[in-house]
Amino acid sequence: MIITAIQSTFSQKEKKYNIGGFVELDHISYFKNTEEYDTKVNSRNQGILQLELDGSVNDKYHFFTGIEVRNDISDADRERVFIDEAYIDIYMKTMDVRIGKQIINWGEADGINPTNNINPIDFSDIIDTDDERIGVYSISSKYYIDDITIQGVFIPVFQSSKIPSTNSRWFVDFPTTVALPTGEIIPAQFVLQETQEPQKDIESAQFALKVSTTIKGWDFSVSYFNGYDDLPSFNRQLSQDQNGLTNVLITPEIERLQVFGADFSTALGSFGLRGEAAYFRTEDQDGTNPFIDDSFYQYVIGLDRTFTDIIGENNLFVIAQWVHQIIESGEDAPNTNLNNIFQESFVARAEYEINNDAKFIVQGIHDIKVDNTYVQSELRYNLSSGVNLSVIGDFFGGKDNTFFGNYQDNNRIQARLKYSF
Template structure:
């Protein structure tokens, strides 16, 4: 049913696009990148992992409209996959931009972790990738009024997060345990909506937002049940109303950022109480070559203890073409952590190399302690064209 609705939507989109605009060859742009990545685990069975990906972007832009389609072809451990990452048309009116199709919707101002960003789920089969968000089918209108921007979004179909299979590399569940997340039915009543009002006022940039929809990761029951002689976990996606705000203000070379969201769950939902998430951060140039971002990230669920994490990101420019980075997150309660050192080298125009590692530490049962034996190093080559 999802595929049928999406096909109808895309057909309508193409029809409207080519009916409203005159497409000339010079207005079309084809770009892309080839990514080859080799990972080597310090321990475990999957000691060498090779990943190749080809991404292609087709773009058309004019004063009245635009179109984008992104195709991704991956070959991960001899398992090829072709996916349509984005496909949307955009139409420009006097004070409103209208976008229809499969798209990414990014809300929030903090670095990497955004409590108000609730439309796009994550691909948790690759949880530590920088670009693991999944696009959703949506209608988006951005209206510009004086210094305000009003963002209205309707996503008619629910898109769930991609969960790793039990026993796979990034799953904390043992092999053989069946996972059956209960997704909401696709109906008008279950569609997702959001509205955001943002403004730049002098030295401060702020917004207020509201989202009504579904959690993008399910809530997990305390224990499994037995069905047909098998252990089965039945996590559930739950309906939420999210009230959020974010802001950013600069003081000289310092930029202070904040984001806060309150998630109201249904009273009769037993697996997750209402909760709040927040991020407070500051970024600045310590020197001309050293850039620092640090954030306090937390969550407080009603009836539960508060959890706080400290994130730090350092970037040092060795030369115009070489940089080193150190990214880390530390759980203040469980004292587990993740460290991600990087060396980036732009070999020449359109060709870049990255050397990096992911190092996990913590007690068994903690967020990063689950992956204590999955430390790995990697090398990645990216050819852009």
């Protein structure tokens, strides 16, 4: 009776409201636990409650609010109670305006989107970032001229991404030595300082612009973002304490960033073709600052197809993508940096419908430049209406000091039970 009441839609004159959301239970176990991880969080046992209120006052005004409560008895750093989104839409004849906390997704590629830079991400679990974009307080407007849509976004207050805490298995521990400019390697202690973020004032405001259209079955867009990198650069400074011990002070700093982007998608017979590219103009345009990413180009090109009636009436969806990053200075970028994971990468995903209630999904990434790999497999089953069970395996491989290679001990299995209402 209570669930039926929550799910119901009720009207009062011209007002209509919907209440929905989901409840999720999530457990993760890692295959390998050693003394090295005694101080790390070695599992996940979390529950999530998401409540959403969606309504329209009339044809001109719409509102949405999503509130999330997440509790993790294994990792307190992942606990949160906050507003995912809370905005109001105003519809006009040739223009729409959205005001409030919102998530804005740009790009046509599958999962890897160089043009999608407006919202930060919760990277407390680097692999589990689906639905982990963080809403930003902003004003977004769309203006329609025939087949052309012009979207502008203004973000008055900066919000950074969340990086793993030092007790997380996704935080790579600092080394115990440092190389001096002379080449000598000496013992050292690394100390992580507080992140230096922009001031919360109008001078740190960000904005973005996107123009999109459709021409003879081809969807195109060009975009521009002017703001900050939501991930910090890490400045290093050597010092010595009174006992003569060398300290390496690591100061995360948020730097300005501009992104010029474009994307497209179309259907070519039974295939889907999509592409996306962007130029990231960082604060280190001349490539002389070792602590700031050099400016770089990144593009994604992908091809997908759905094969019908593979076995009986079951379908198979397959997509393959190539991701390439080109550093403007010609220097190699460290693959361990979150902004430089995909340098020369082949990315693929396949979804097979076992029956009406079950689906098997496998996806993987292999970077041929640095030789590291990530593979995820998932069996998804609909237990009943609105109730979904997923069993997920994550597997890593690669050389030491590569992004996925650093997490070879983090192979794991995840069980997720979700009820949507």
